[in-house]
Amino acid sequence: MTSFLKNLGGHTGRVILALVFALPLVFMLVSSFKPDDQIFGDLGSLHAFLPVGALSLDNYTGVFERVPAARFLLNSVLISSITVVLGVIVNSLAAFALSRMRWPGRKLVLTAVIATLIVPFETFALPLVWWVNQLPLLRVNGFHLEWTTGWMDTYQVQILPFVANAFSVFFFHQYFQSIPKELDEAAIVDGAGWFTIYRRIVMPLSGPAVATVAILTFLPAWNSYLWPLMVVQSEDLRPVMVGISYFFQLNVGWGQIMAYSSMITVPILALFVAFQRSFVNSIASTGVKG
């Protein structure tokens, strides 16, 4: 009897909390299909969370009429996928060299890489804006290539600073150490080079590590806001999060805000639900080093 009551208490708690976490998102999604006056009219009742009334896609088409939202989406897809692919390659290569090969200075490099983990991005974000503005840039000008200065307003300034990541190197390093080194020795006897070992043996065995690094690189890249806010001015290169914050400042209707919000959120939520185990494992793995 007491255990039943205890379970009941636990269940009630779980359900109430689930409502607290889910309802605002449900509200966002259902409101994106409602005209503005109905969004406000439904607030007083449970209709606020239900897809009822005059539902339409007007808010969505309205967003695309008002701003080049498709372009923003494309930019974000491009930026985050390139960051993920480069990040997986660059960081796993470094981790491979650090964990499986013998060379002078590798301990020092590993320590230095891990040391950068304690520095939050906000510490150097502003000096970094100044710094990328001084970096040389090869630009296509008509039929010529010419050198200019300053990376402002480019794709690369949104990608390259986030490719190398100390946590990703560290994570791959830990993972690679769990793969038996005898595999490498056997491959060397068979005449394989180090790069072949990396590509044909170690990487194919590291699926979960790749998934973790990919997820932990993708989420901040897709959600990035402070950085592109400062280094991207032109609309053509704007990513979705900066796009929506400018959109908000245009004094558009709330239905359109909810439509834009749903557009850039629901695909990610769907990905999360589909690959839930990988997501949760990757988050859990960030705590391992503690």
Add this chain to the structure above:
Amino acid sequence: MTTMIAALERLRPVRRTRTTHARRRESLTALGMATPAVVLLIVFVVVPLALTFALSFTDARLISPTPPHFVGLDNFTRLIQDPVFFKSLRNTAYFAAVVVPLQAGLALVLALLVNAKVRGVNFFRTVYFLPVVTSMVVVSLLWTFLYRQDGLINHMLSALTFGHVEGRDWLGDPATAMPAIILMSVWQGVGFHMIIWLAGLQTIPAELYEAADLDGAPRRHRFRHVTWPGLRATRTFVLITITIQALGLFTQINVMTEGGPLDSSTTVVYQAMRTGYEQQQTAYAAAISLVFFVLVLAVSLVQRFLTREKD
């Protein structure tokens, strides 16, 4: 036999040169593999961090025809006379002081709730985690609507209390802007640390609980003597990550209040962005960032010290 030894003798120098050759190749290949990551980390972390120190003693501006000049401690003397900076510091400290225990504690409660072996527990984990996967910009826009005078939260408050609670403009009132942002930030971030706690809970051996049950220990003793000590490493990690994240408060402020009303929600990183980017005063922003770095380091060191192994 002798011929075989002789043959081996002849082979040895050859073999040695081959191993040194292989070693050198191994070193060169390794260097080649590590170089891209190392170079990128130097260019985009080490150099900018050094610049945070260097530029804070100059008059550097974001866009300027002249190179930066050394100005000594000018930026720091300006900093200690800047009332907005002290408001930023105070608001940031306030935010962190409330969010850290609230988020860590609530995350632990959630982790315990979803660690129970009951049906549908996976569903609840998923739901609690949904806001984490939602971008903070979207969350901020959504809650700006929820917090309006005629928004969802006031309507629900009024419905749940049969009209007894008078709603207010939560973000427009200096007294409630910061608490409103705190509540929303915890809502968004708590699922992340729930997962971290959960991973910690699952490393505690089941035998310890069985032993406690055999001894007839009551539930709350179980938590105090088995669960809590078993979460030591997780605890430090959760504390430090929430603190660093809380001290970096920016997105919510920029989207929802722009530091207002009356600077009641301005923060250190927000002020660094305002001066460094919008007003293009890179040097002054570097000085603010430097203070921020010292703050983060100091707080994490103190936390490490307080949660250290006590024997």
